[in-house]
Every structure is written in structure tokens, then in C-alpha cells.
Amino acid sequence: MHIEVAAAQFAPSKGDYAANLETVGRVLGQLEQSGTPPDLVVFPETALTGYFLEGGVGEHALSADRVFTDLLTTYRTHVVRPGAVVDVAIGFYESRNGHCYNSGLYATLTSAQTPDTEPALRHVHRKFFLPTYGVFDEERFVARGRSIAAFDTRLGRIAVLICEDAWHSISGTIAALDGAQIVAVLSASPGREFGSDGIGNLRRWDRLLQALAEEHGIFVVYAGLVGFEGGKGFTGSSSIYDPWGHVMARGSAIEPCIVRARIESSDIGLARRATPLLADLETALSDLVRQLEALGARMDPGGGR
Amino acid sequence: MSVGAQLKVIRAADFDPASDRYLDMDCEVVAEWLCAFLKDEVVRRRGFSRVVIGLSGGVDSSLTAYLCACALGSEAVVGVRMPYRTSSPDSLEHASLVADKLGIECRTVDISDAVDGYLRTAPDADQRRRGNVMARMRMIVLFDLSAGLPALPVGTGNKTERLFGYFTWHADDAPPVNPLGDLFKTQVWQLARHMGVPDVIVSKPASADLIVGQTDEDDFGISYARADRILHLLLRGFTAERLIEMGFSADDVRLVKQKVDSTHWKRHMPTTAMLSSTSINDYYLRPVDY
Structure with missing residues (x-):
């Protein structure tokens, strides 16, 4: 099965949900016009608000149902082709039962005239490992998710991890054991450790994502925020890895962009048998x-x- | 392997306290990153199309001007020379050299009358107080020009002087944007060479130029190179004892640690007495770009 995947990176407007939703809609519209509309588009962590909100998280956290509804409306504004369908994974601050979470939802969106496929919110992953050290202070502002799980989609079994989740190899291991064939990694990674061999956090991400794909024989689609928030710049570099751990496409560390690849799900079997x-x-x-x-x-x- | 032959031993190199390898940077990447930062912070977030930089003729302000010109264009950068009557003529000349090389507007505001006017009310002020008055007067000039032009003041302080508290509080550290504040002085030199800052500026001894003949390294009692190697590790949690064990001079380590430990207050906003559970920046937390 061929799957067209994409990872889109942009710099969100801080706390401006409507503007960021519109950016997502424009990206989906651009991809629809590309001649080969993608089956799956992965957006970064906290793409709908920006990452560093501190005590402002509660003012911007929304329910997953509300975000799904808004994404569907936005998609239908930008994509009107009958039969159009796309799956998206996107990061947002979630409000649920009085708690805030750093979450990523996975949804199937359809144009208004697509009778064969039902739009659906398929899964919400709540960030499991909350970085609370150095420049990070997540545990102060959001609650920790309690599970890592794969879920069924029209494209196969998929799992969502958010940033530090993927820095713990056990997260990818659980996702793979649960049957994930594609792991979508949503990230907001501030650039740091600039050394003689480039940007430290990017080097680490590359090692981690390559190992995640290679160890388990899975595809990895990584989407990273770009732009600066209060002097801290996010390193983008959205990328797609094949089940052998090779980078198929990688984006800029600074500029907004979309990276794309056509993946073949039977490659998973080839890599795993080897x-x-x-x-x-x-x-x-x-x-x-x-x-x-x-x-x-x-x-x-x-x-x- | 023949019987009785010994195996070849491959041993990791010992730590070299004289090595700068941990401070080496890919300057191409760093320059690109800092230019992106300046574009984002000055133009997108704060809505300015121009910046104003106090040009001292030293490497920090020169490099800042080069980065701003690269990020925003030469026409967007205003350099201001703010000499006091005892300032080194070389400082003025080097500031002009930078402005000429970059093709940026260069203004000169002599602060002597303003500084001396105040100091007439404080005739017993020692060199330290006089230096602070000069630094604070330059801040007044910079912010007034900022309002008049308009242009955003860009700071030039580096990480080493910030850690040593080698600046005047609410003066050199006052500009709202600073591209060099996370670079040690030796890294500023690396980047300045990469960006093409004239060698006469990069190679001269660093000086605050508040006192005739003054140099930073004389004031510190340690070279920037030795200080930066120690600072790099101290900030990563290495103890003084461990650093000495690794081969650093005990006197150097103690000197550097003492300077950092005695100046934490200079790297913070004023201390506010907390009375509520909504105390600003204690409980009520919003990022600077919120």
C-alpha cells in the first residue's frame, strides 16, 4: 500500500488559535492543490498556540472535540473537491476534566461531499513524559498523560508521540509492540548546544528517530515547530524515516516548509525480515x-x- | 595472536584543560540562527524596521552591528558612538571603521557634558561610580534615540561578562534584545572572525574603556580563554573540586566561581516583596512574548 505522507512546520502566532488554525487550513489547501494530495499530514507539538505559554496554558486549552470540529470546518473551507480525505496529527493544549494536557490528536477529515468516508476524531495522545528541567517547565502547567498506544486508521496502525516521549526508547517500543507501523512524532524542540558539528538537539533527534525507525522496522514522521518564542528558537527539521532508519526527506531548521514522501507499507516487512x-x-x-x-x-x- | 604477545591497548585521551574544543562552533550555523532571531524578534514580534546600537569600537558591538546588518540590511542599522572625553581615540576610529565597512548610518553623541554635569554634584565619586554614570548615560542616549528615530536598541553584552557581573546594572544590560548574551567572549571572537569584523578590532585587548588604559583581562585577573573554559564546565554542574582534579588551576577556578557566585543579583530583575498568591513572575507567569 502506497501512502503519501507529509510533515508541515511553521511558526505559530503566540496564543492565536484562529490564526494558527487558518495556517493549518492553508497548508492542507496547498497540499490538496499539489496534484498528489497526501493521505497523512503531521503537524508539530502545540502548533495551534505556540509552545511556551507558561501560566497562559489554561487560557488557550480546548477540548479535543472542539479542535477536531474546527479542523474539519477549516479543511472544508480550503478543500472542496468531492471525495477529498486526509488524516492529520496535530499538537494542541487540551482541556479535559478540569486538567490541561500537552496533547496530539489524530483525525480523519473529509470534504463536504465525501459520502464514503466519515470524518472522525480517532485518537488523542496526551504527552507522557513531561520535560521539567532546564528551559522546560511542563509539569508545572500541564498534567501527564497515562498511556502510549497505537490505534487503527484507514492507513494502518499508527501511534502518536510528543517530543520527550520519543527521547525515551521505551515509548517507541510500546508503540511498536502495540502494532504501530507509522509513528508520528510531534515536537517543539528549542535549539541548543550549538557546537562545531551543528545544533546539538538536532543531532540527538536524528540519532533517536533513526534508532526508533531502525530498531522496530517502522516509518517515523517527525514534525517540528520553527520560529522563535522569547529568544528560544525551535529547530524544525521535520523529517520522514523509512523502516531501515534512512532519512527520506528533511526540512529546514529555520524556515517553514512541508516535507513529503511516498511510503510503501510493505517495506516494513522487508526491513523486519532482514x-x-x-x-x-x-x-x-x-x-x-x-x-x-x-x-x-x-x-x-x-x-x- | 601469538602466544605470549600483548594486546594493543587503545586508551581515551585525557582531558586537556587548555583545549577550546568544547567552545568551538559551526559559525555558519550560529550566524544564520542569530540573524533569524534578530529578524523575528525585531521585526515580527516588536514591529520595528530599524535598530540602534551603541558602537564602542570593541568586538561585541561590532559583531552585533554585523549581525544586524546581515539580518535586517545596512539601511536598518544606526550605530551611535558615545564618547566621553577620556575615551580612547582608537575606540572612535574602530567604531567608524565598522560603520564604513557595513555602510550603516553612524551618529556621534558626546556624553562628556552630561556626565560632567552630574558629576559636579558628586565630586568625590571614585572611578567605579564615574564609570557607572557613563554607562548609564549611554543607556539614556540609546533609549532616547530609540524613541526619536524610532529604532529598537540592541544589546551587545556577552555571556562571560554577564556571568562575571562585568557590566553596569540597568545600563549595558538594558536593551530589550541581545543576540550575543549566550556566547562566551571567546565564541564572540570566533564568530566575529567568521563574519569579517576587522582584525584590528577582534585582536585588540578587550576593554570597557571607562578608565584610560583599562583592559577586561587585567580587571578580571584571568584571561578570557582560561575563564571561558572553566565557565563552560561550571555551568554544566562540574564542581570546583572536580575542575581542579581535571587539571585547571585552583586559583583560576576559585576566582571564576567567586565572580559568578557574587553576581547572581545582577542577572535578575529587582527583588519584589511577595504578599499574595498572584505575585508577578512568582505565581502570575506569562512569557515575554505572550
Whole structure:
């Protein structure tokens, strides 16, 4: 199965949900006009508000249903072709049960005249690992998600991870064990550690995403914010990795852009048969779970040992 | 391997406290990043089309002017020379050299009368107070020009002087935008060379030029090169004991640590007494660009 995937990076207007929604609509409209409309478009973490809101998170957090409804309306404003369908993954600050989350939703959007496919909000991933160190202060302003899961889509089984989620290899492992064939990674990564060999966080992202794709034989679609917020610039570099860990396309570290690739889902089988690490893991999983449970029991509630 | 032969040993190199490799940068990438920062911060967020920079003739303000001209265009940059009557003639000449090279507008505002007018009320002011008055007068000029032109003041302070507290509070540190504040002085030199700042400026001894013959490194009691290597590691959590163990001079480490530890207050806004649970910047937290 061929799947046209895209990752779109832009600099959101701080706290301006309507303007950012319009940007998303324009991107989807541009892609629709491209001659080869994508099947899946991944947008960055907090694309609808900007990342650093601090105590302003509560003023901008919305329900996933509201964001889905607005995305659908925006899509239908910009895409009118009968039969048009696109899946999107996008980051936003979510309000749910009185809590705020750093979330990513996955939805299927359709034009108004697409009777064969129902638009649907398919999944909401709430960021599991909240960075609260250095320049980050997420745990102060948002609550932690409690699960990492893959879900079924018309394009196969997919999982969404948000930024630091993907810095822990276990997140990708759980997603792959749950059947994910594509992992969408939504990110807002401030540039830091500028050294003689480039930008430190970008080098690390490349290692992590390559390893995520290569270890499990999955496609990885990474979308990163660009632009500056209070002197902190996000490093974009949206990219698509094949199941062998090769970069298929990569965007700028500074400028807004869209990266695209045509992926072939049967490549997953080719990569996994050559290096069946995921199958090995499945075989060994029960032993590992026993070990993890024992380790978990030895940790004190504060996280130490 | 024959019986009895010894295996070849490959050993990691020992840490070299005289090496600058941890401070080396890909200057092409850094310049591009800082230009993007200036465009975003000056034009998009704050809505200015011009900037104003105090040109001292030193490497920090020269590099700042080069970055601003690269990011915004020469026509968008106004350099201001603000000499006091004891300022070095070289400083004025080097500031002009930068303005000429970049093709930017260059103004000169002599602060001698304004500074001396105030100092007549404080005849016993020592060199430190006199230097602070000069620095604060330059800030007044910069912000008044900002309002008149209009143009956004761009700061020029580097990370080393910020960490050493080697600046006048609410003067050199006052401009709302600063592209160099996270670069150590030795990194400023690297980037300045890359950007083509004239060698006569990059290579001369750094000086605040508030006292005749003054140099930064004499004031510090340590060279920038040695200080930056220590600062780089101190800020990453390496203890003084560990640094000494790694081969740094104990005197150098103590000197650098003392300067950083005694100047935290200069890197903060004024201390406000908290009385409520909505105290600004304690409870009520909104980012600068909100």
C-alpha cells in the first residue's frame, strides 16, 4: 500500500488559535492543490498556540472535540473537491476534566461531499513524559498523560508521540509492540548546544528517530515547530524515516516548509525480515515484563531506588 | 595472536584543560540562527524596521552591528558612538571603521557634558561610580534615540561578562534584545572572525574603556580563554573540586566561581516583596512574548 505522507512546520502566532488554525487550513489547501494530495499530514507539538505559554496554558486549552470540529470546518473551507480525505496529527493544549494536557490528536477529515468516508476524531495522545528541567517547565502547567498506544486508521496502525516521549526508547517500543507501523512524532524542540558539528538537539533527534525507525522496522514522521518564542528558537527539521532508519526527506531548521514522501507499507516487512528485532522482543517480552515489574517494585514512590 | 604477545591497548585521551574544543562552533550555523532571531524578534514580534546600537569600537558591538546588518540590511542599522572625553581615540576610529565597512548610518553623541554635569554634584565619586554614570548615560542616549528615530536598541553584552557581573546594572544590560548574551567572549571572537569584523578590532585587548588604559583581562585577573573554559564546565554542574582534579588551576577556578557566585543579583530583575498568591513572575507567569 502506497501512502503519501507529509510533515508541515511553521511558526505559530503566540496564543492565536484562529490564526494558527487558518495556517493549518492553508497548508492542507496547498497540499490538496499539489496534484498528489497526501493521505497523512503531521503537524508539530502545540502548533495551534505556540509552545511556551507558561501560566497562559489554561487560557488557550480546548477540548479535543472542539479542535477536531474546527479542523474539519477549516479543511472544508480550503478543500472542496468531492471525495477529498486526509488524516492529520496535530499538537494542541487540551482541556479535559478540569486538567490541561500537552496533547496530539489524530483525525480523519473529509470534504463536504465525501459520502464514503466519515470524518472522525480517532485518537488523542496526551504527552507522557513531561520535560521539567532546564528551559522546560511542563509539569508545572500541564498534567501527564497515562498511556502510549497505537490505534487503527484507514492507513494502518499508527501511534502518536510528543517530543520527550520519543527521547525515551521505551515509548517507541510500546508503540511498536502495540502494532504501530507509522509513528508520528510531534515536537517543539528549542535549539541548543550549538557546537562545531551543528545544533546539538538536532543531532540527538536524528540519532533517536533513526534508532526508533531502525530498531522496530517502522516509518517515523517527525514534525517540528520553527520560529522563535522569547529568544528560544525551535529547530524544525521535520523529517520522514523509512523502516531501515534512512532519512527520506528533511526540512529546514529555520524556515517553514512541508516535507513529503511516498511510503510503501510493505517495506516494513522487508526491513523486519532482514532484522527481526521486534519479533525477538515479542518472544522475550514476558521475561522482560517480569524484570520490569521487579524493578518497579524496588523503586520508591519518589522515583528513586 | 601469538602466544605470549600483548594486546594493543587503545586508551581515551585525557582531558586537556587548555583545549577550546568544547567552545568551538559551526559559525555558519550560529550566524544564520542569530540573524533569524534578530529578524523575528525585531521585526515580527516588536514591529520595528530599524535598530540602534551603541558602537564602542570593541568586538561585541561590532559583531552585533554585523549581525544586524546581515539580518535586517545596512539601511536598518544606526550605530551611535558615545564618547566621553577620556575615551580612547582608537575606540572612535574602530567604531567608524565598522560603520564604513557595513555602510550603516553612524551618529556621534558626546556624553562628556552630561556626565560632567552630574558629576559636579558628586565630586568625590571614585572611578567605579564615574564609570557607572557613563554607562548609564549611554543607556539614556540609546533609549532616547530609540524613541526619536524610532529604532529598537540592541544589546551587545556577552555571556562571560554577564556571568562575571562585568557590566553596569540597568545600563549595558538594558536593551530589550541581545543576540550575543549566550556566547562566551571567546565564541564572540570566533564568530566575529567568521563574519569579517576587522582584525584590528577582534585582536585588540578587550576593554570597557571607562578608565584610560583599562583592559577586561587585567580587571578580571584571568584571561578570557582560561575563564571561558572553566565557565563552560561550571555551568554544566562540574564542581570546583572536580575542575581542579581535571587539571585547571585552583586559583583560576576559585576566582571564576567567586565572580559568578557574587553576581547572581545582577542577572535578575529587582527583588519584589511577595504578599499574595498572584505575585508577578512568582505565581502570575506569562512569557515575554505572550
